[in-house]
Amino acid sequence: MITGRRPDPALRRAARPGEQAMDSGGGEFGRLYVVRDGDPRARTVRIPRADTWYVDPVHSTIGFAAGMQDLVRIRGRFGKVSGVVWIADNPERSSASVTVETASIDTGIERRDNHLRSPDFLDAARFPTMTWQGHRAEPTEDPEVWVFHGDLTLKEVTRPVPLVGRFLGERPYPFGDAALASFTGSGRLDRFDFGIDTFPPLPGMKLFVGRHIEIELDVALINTDIRFFTERFLAGKRSTIDQR
8 A cells, every 4th residue: 555645635835935836626736836936927836735745657758759861760778767756945046866777778670779778879787777866957938848868878978968858737646645747858868978979970861860859758756755656567567478
């Protein structure tokens, strides 16, 4: 049984400085935060409540798209991810730590996936994980969109990779006394920055595998630690497949 705090349906606690409590109705919980960054035209943005939130790997997608010859895009995802997001009282001071298992890459074609796991690309045997450490959130003019500033470490190289995220809302978590929040997001990285420079362009030709990788995210967050539950769930799912 998953345990944790039950969301307060009316969010009746007193608002902290710079914050307004919100109950938008329809079970959509969250909070409104008033941004006062020296601009006299203060604006209100939406953000989850201040808490520790855990990435739900069962209901999250860490996806990407890479170009081929600047004509088509090949899409894929990483199937194994874990992470924690700390939403601060001042959401601009929020932080995150996310780990992705590189061998879990999946583009739907096994031969291609094995090549992507090889030393030509991710070198998953030597570098089994990549991590993203978020250290600051920046509001935008859109009240539901934030820029999350952070650093990606891949193959022992660390580079800044900001992510743009849209807060979709907050609901009661259906499998326990907790809350569920969700973001959809995107980003972009240059694989050459991380030493992944396989297939350089031939004279007069475009790169066969695109240099820039588009990041596509759908992230479910739960404000109680469900890692033990999800690890067992995923292990059971894998064992069922293995027995076929």
